[in-house]
Amino acid sequence: MRVTQLFTKTSKTVPADETSKNAQLLIQAGYVHKEMAGVYAYLPLGLRVLENIKRIVREEMNAINGQELIMTNLQPKELWEETTRWDEKVVDVWFKTKLQDGTELGLAWSHEEPIMGMMQRYVQSYKDLPTSVYQFQTKLRNELRAKSGVMRGREFVMKDMYSLHASAEDLDTYYNQVIEAYKRVYERLGIGEDTYVTFASGGAFTKFSHEFQTVCDAGEDVLFVHKGKNVAVNEEVLDEAVKELGINKDELEKVKSAEVGNIFNFGTDKSESMKIFYTDEDGHQKPIYLASYGIGVTRLIGVIAEKMSDEKGLVWHDNIAPFRVYLARLGTEDAVTQAADKLYDELQAQGVEVLYDDRDARPGEKFADADLLGIPHRVVVSAKTVEQGAFEYKARTSSENSIIDLEKLKSTLTASA
Amino acid sequence: MRVTQLFTKTSKTVPADETSKNAQLLIQAGYVHKEMAGVYAYLPLGLRVLENIKRIVREEMNAINGQELIMTNLQPKELWEETTRWDEKVVDVWFKTKLQDGTELGLAWSHEEPIMGMMQRYVQSYKDLPTSVYQFQTKLRNELRAKSGVMRGREFVMKDMYSLHASAEDLDTYYNQVIEAYKRVYERLGIGEDTYVTFASGGAFTKFSHEFQTVCDAGEDVLFVHKGKNVAVNEEVLDEAVKELGINKDELEKVKSAEVGNIFNFGTDKSESMKIFYTDEDGHQKPIYLASYGIGVTRLIGVIAEKMSDEKGLVWHDNIAPFRVYLARLGTEDAVTQAADKLYDELQAQGVEVLYDDRDARPGEKFADADLLGIPHRVVVSAKTVEQGAFEYKARTSSENSIIDLEKLKSTLTASA
Numbered sequence: 001m002r003v004t005q006l007f008t009k010t011s012k013t014v015p016a017d018e019t020s021k022n023a024q025l026l027i028q029a030g031y032v033h034k035e036m037a038g039v040y041a042y043l044p045l046g047l048r049v050l051e052n053i054k055r056i057v058r059e060e061m062n063a064i065n066g067q068e069l070i071m072t073n074l075q076p077k078e079l080w081e082e083t084t085r086w087d088e089k090v091v092d093v094w095f096k097t098k099l100q101d102g103t104e105l106g107l108a109w110s111h112e113e114p115i116m117g118m119m120q121r122y123v124q125s126y127k128d129l130p131t132s133v134y135q136f137q138t139k140l141r142n143e144l145r146a147k148s149g150v151m152r153g154r155e156f157v158m159k160d161m162y163s164l165h166a167s168a169e170d171l172d173t174y175y176n177q178v179i180e181a182y183k184r185v186y187e188r189l190g191i192g193e194d195t196y197v198t199f200a201s202g203g204a205f206t207k208f209s210h211e212f213q214t215v216c217d218a219g220e221d222v223l224f225v226h227k228g229k230n231v232a233v234n235e236e237v238l239d240e241a242v243k244e245l246g247i248n249k250d251e252l253e254k255v256k257s258a259e260v261g262n263i264f265n266f267g268t269d270k271s272e273s274m275k276i277f278y279t280d281e282d283g284h285q286k287p288i289y290l291a292s293y294g295i296g297v298t299r300l301i302g303v304i305a306e307k308m309s310d311e312k313g314l315v316w317h318d319n320i321a322p323f324r325v326y327l328a329r330l331g332t333e334d335a336v337t338q339a340a341d342k343l344y345d346e347l348q349a350q351g352v353e354v355l356y357d358d359r360d361a362r363p364g365e366k367f368a369d370a371d372l373l374g375i376p377h378r379v380v381v382s383a384k385t386v387e388q389g390a391f392e393y394k395a396r397t398s399s400e401n402s403i404i405d406l407e408k409l410k411s412t413l414t415a416s417a
Numbered sequence: 418m419r420v421t422q423l424f425t426k427t428s429k430t431v432p433a434d435e436t437s438k439n440a441q442l443l444i445q446a447g448y449v450h451k452e453m454a455g456v457y458a459y460l461p462l463g464l465r466v467l468e469n470i471k472r473i474v475r476e477e478m479n480a481i482n483g484q485e486l487i488m489t490n491l492q493p494k495e496l497w498e499e500t501t502r503w504d505e506k507v508v509d510v511w512f513k514t515k516l517q518d519g520t521e522l523g524l525a526w527s528h529e530e531p532i533m534g535m536m537q538r539y540v541q542s543y544k545d546l547p548t549s550v551y552q553f554q555t556k557l558r559n560e561l562r563a564k565s566g567v568m569r570g571r572e573f574v575m576k577d578m579y580s581l582h583a584s585a586e587d588l589d590t591y592y593n594q595v596i597e598a599y600k601r602v603y604e605r606l607g608i609g610e611d612t613y614v615t616f617a618s619g620g621a622f623t624k625f626s627h628e629f630q631t632v633c634d635a636g637e638d639v640l641f642v643h644k645g646k647n648v649a650v651n652e653e654v655l656d657e658a659v660k661e662l663g664i665n666k667d668e669l670e671k672v673k674s675a676e677v678g679n680i681f682n683f684g685t686d687k688s689e690s691m692k693i694f695y696t697d698e699d700g701h702q703k704p705i706y707l708a709s710y711g712i713g714v715t716r717l718i719g720v721i722a723e724k725m726s727d728e729k730g731l732v733w734h735d736n737i738a739p740f741r742v743y744l745a746r747l748g749t750e751d752a753v754t755q756a757a758d759k760l761y762d763e764l765q766a767q768g769v770e771v772l773y774d775d776r777d778a779r780p781g782e783k784f785a786d787a788d789l790l791g792i793p794h795r796v797v798v799s800a801k802t803v804e805q806g807a808f809e810y811k812a813r814t815s816s817e818n819s820i821i822d823l824e825k826l827k828s829t830l831t832a833s834a
Binding site: 008067072073098099105121128131 | 422423424425426447450452453456457458459460461463464467482484485486487488489490491492493512513514515516517522524531535536538539540545548550555557559561571572
């Protein structure tokens with residue numbers, strides 16, 4: 001894409017109403033637009049990052065036989081009354097609304113109950129189990145405060161998966177497959193090393209639940225990490241967990257962290273309260289085991305923006321950057337324009353996504369934008385490079401640039417994919 | 418995908434609470450789940466159709482320089498008060514909700530005002546115009562009645578595009594480009610021949626607005642069509658339009674139709690009421706011309722299900738079918754299983770999407786499902802076809818099947834893409 005065609009622009013002004021680094025950077029770079037506190041629109045560059053993350057998550061969920069679907073935003077009261085979760089004393093983040101005839105409706109803050117209600121039609125026999133479904137859904141949560149930018153919004157995109165099983169053992173097996181799939185997701189997003197499977201407070205059926213926590217100064221959680229054993233414990237269950245796991249408390253490092261995923265074992269809780277059963281091999285009615293698995297997709301954008309940024313701006317990983325290459329044309333001489341246009345076409349033909357800065361702007365302005373936007377690879381075409389028959393290349397993560405020929409440039413840019 | 422892995426199942430029972438053919442068929446085939454009246458979830462097969470339609474629309478919007486983004490569901494009251502549209506006497510389909518501190522919020526039924534509010538940050542000068550943005554958004558509309566299945570829902574997916582211009586002439590030029598892009602969309606969806614650019618009642622700035630109407634018995638509109646001139650007029654403006662266009666009323670054919678797209682010229686209306694201006698070449702503040710362009714994506718699924726179906730079920734066009742091929746394995750002999758597995762792998766390797774019926778079920782059941790699901794091409798592997806060293810092929814739209822060899826089969830299935 002050409003910068004002159006992109007309607008968003010960068011801004012040097014830090015937005016006065018944002019205290020979080022992620023929202024400040026994402027707004028200044030034109031990735032998001034703040035509609036109101038905790039509610040952000042995703043502009044073209046931001047949407048590209050969002051879609052890249054979704055693609056990675058989708059591939060990993062499909063790989064463990066997750067079936068993608070999309071549930072609804074409007075939800076009937078009855079489904080949630082069956083489990084007492086319609087009550088605002090039980091769930092304090094509901095947004096609710098009404099039909100014209102006065103019927104109360106809920107707005108999607110979660111989907112366990114609607115999923116079970118829908119599955120009732122399809123899961124009747126042991127032969128229909130196990131099964132696993134997921135969606136990328138816009139969730140609405142009526143948070144009392146919203147001050148962490150896109151890390152904790154009132155409206156956000158979540159990948160939520162639900163697996164249904166005939167037995168606790170079968171659920172456990174799949175649960176562990178999901179843990180491995182989640183690890184691959186964070187690895188591909190470039191935060192694998194700093195992301196821990198964490199012991200957190202459990203539900204009705206398990207002593208601990210599992211969260212995925214990423215070390216992050218802007219996070220809302222406190223984690224105790226054992227790097228040698230690759231184990232982490234949420235502060236809220238520290239004493240219980242060290243006892244259970246036989247870890248020496250002194251060996252743990254205390255860090256701030258942000259939750260980037262959670263998995264939750266509901267056991268037969270939902271099945272029993274909603275009276276949704278399957279028939280086993282002997283013809284008996286049995287409750288269904290349910291687990292749910294979330295990844296906050298827009299939240300991840302915030303966490304990554306916090307962690308992978310420097311004083312100059314954002315720093316995206318190759319796998320999720322909105323464009324892989326920032327091509328800066330310096331000068332308007334015919335030879336320069338022709339060389340830059342040619343490279344733009346060639347890279348695109350090779351499947352390399354290029355943001356082509358074809359503006360008549362100063363080099364300093366172009367370089368500052370390339371850094372603020374956080375595009376991983378910067379290539380400069382100028383009178384000087386044309387004369388040399390080469391290109392100037394710099395990685396976003398490096399302060400050094402180098403002059404390289406077309407062959408080397410292409411291999412560098414395609415290798416990074 | 419293997420049918421044994423798909424969690425949805427077909428049903429022979431027509432849902433008693435649905436009067437519309439589209440909802441009946443889509444529910445029986447397991448494409449959608451009814452959450453409540455006018456609110457449908459899209460299950461794996463339905464989501465695949467939805468995504469196929471989105472892909473076609475996206476390609477055509479990108480081709481006319483539309484920039485994709487995603488606005489928000491939660492909307493602030495203030496934006497809509499500026500244009501009087503917060504008032505439920507002006508807009509009667511609002512769903513509204515509240516923050517915990519009592520602040521009223523709107524739920525997205527449309528986005529002209531939020532788009533203009535967001536654009537205020539980026540469009541300051543004539544140099545920033547024209548520009549065009551679009552999204553695929555879940556819209557919520559508090560319809561009094563919901564009885565047309567997915568054709569008119571309380572929750573639905575819409576592609577809405579907005580173009581901003583410095584002059585009425587520039588808007589007109591782009592407006593006509595969008596009309597051509599829309600024609601290409603309907604063509605690719607397989608309803609091009611039955612879809613008309615239609616004169617409908619105008620807005621503040623134009624005598625007529627334009628709708629895209631598809632001839633459809635289940636439609637809510639009445640159209641007067643001049644096939645020779647390829648012109649259609651909505652009943653609501655018949656007298657004015659025939660006068661204006663110089664058409665003889667007797668030459669018009671009266672048909673029922675469904676609106677599948679609309680385009681609307683707001684002129685400088687929104688810009689002036691919201692006080693959002695650009696600076697022209699002489700430094701003067703000028704109002705911005707706005708047009709909006711909608712395509713109801715989930716509505717299209719309903720219209721297509723109504724039009725392209727027969728007594729046996731759905732009939733999808735190749736371009737939007739959830740899978741291109743229904744591969745039915747008849748029998749469980751090793752040779753049959755091996756031949757079917759091999760064909761499944763080979764077709765997938767060629768990029769042909771296959772739904773592989775690997776169930777131990779009767780041939781009649783498999784054929785009935787293939788027809789109900791509406792997969793365009795059916796291939797049978799049986800003891801007989803293995804013996805012949807060939808395959809049995811039938812198109813969904815044909816009642817004849819034929820025995821063809823692998824070469825012919827592959828060319829048939831790849832040619833249809």
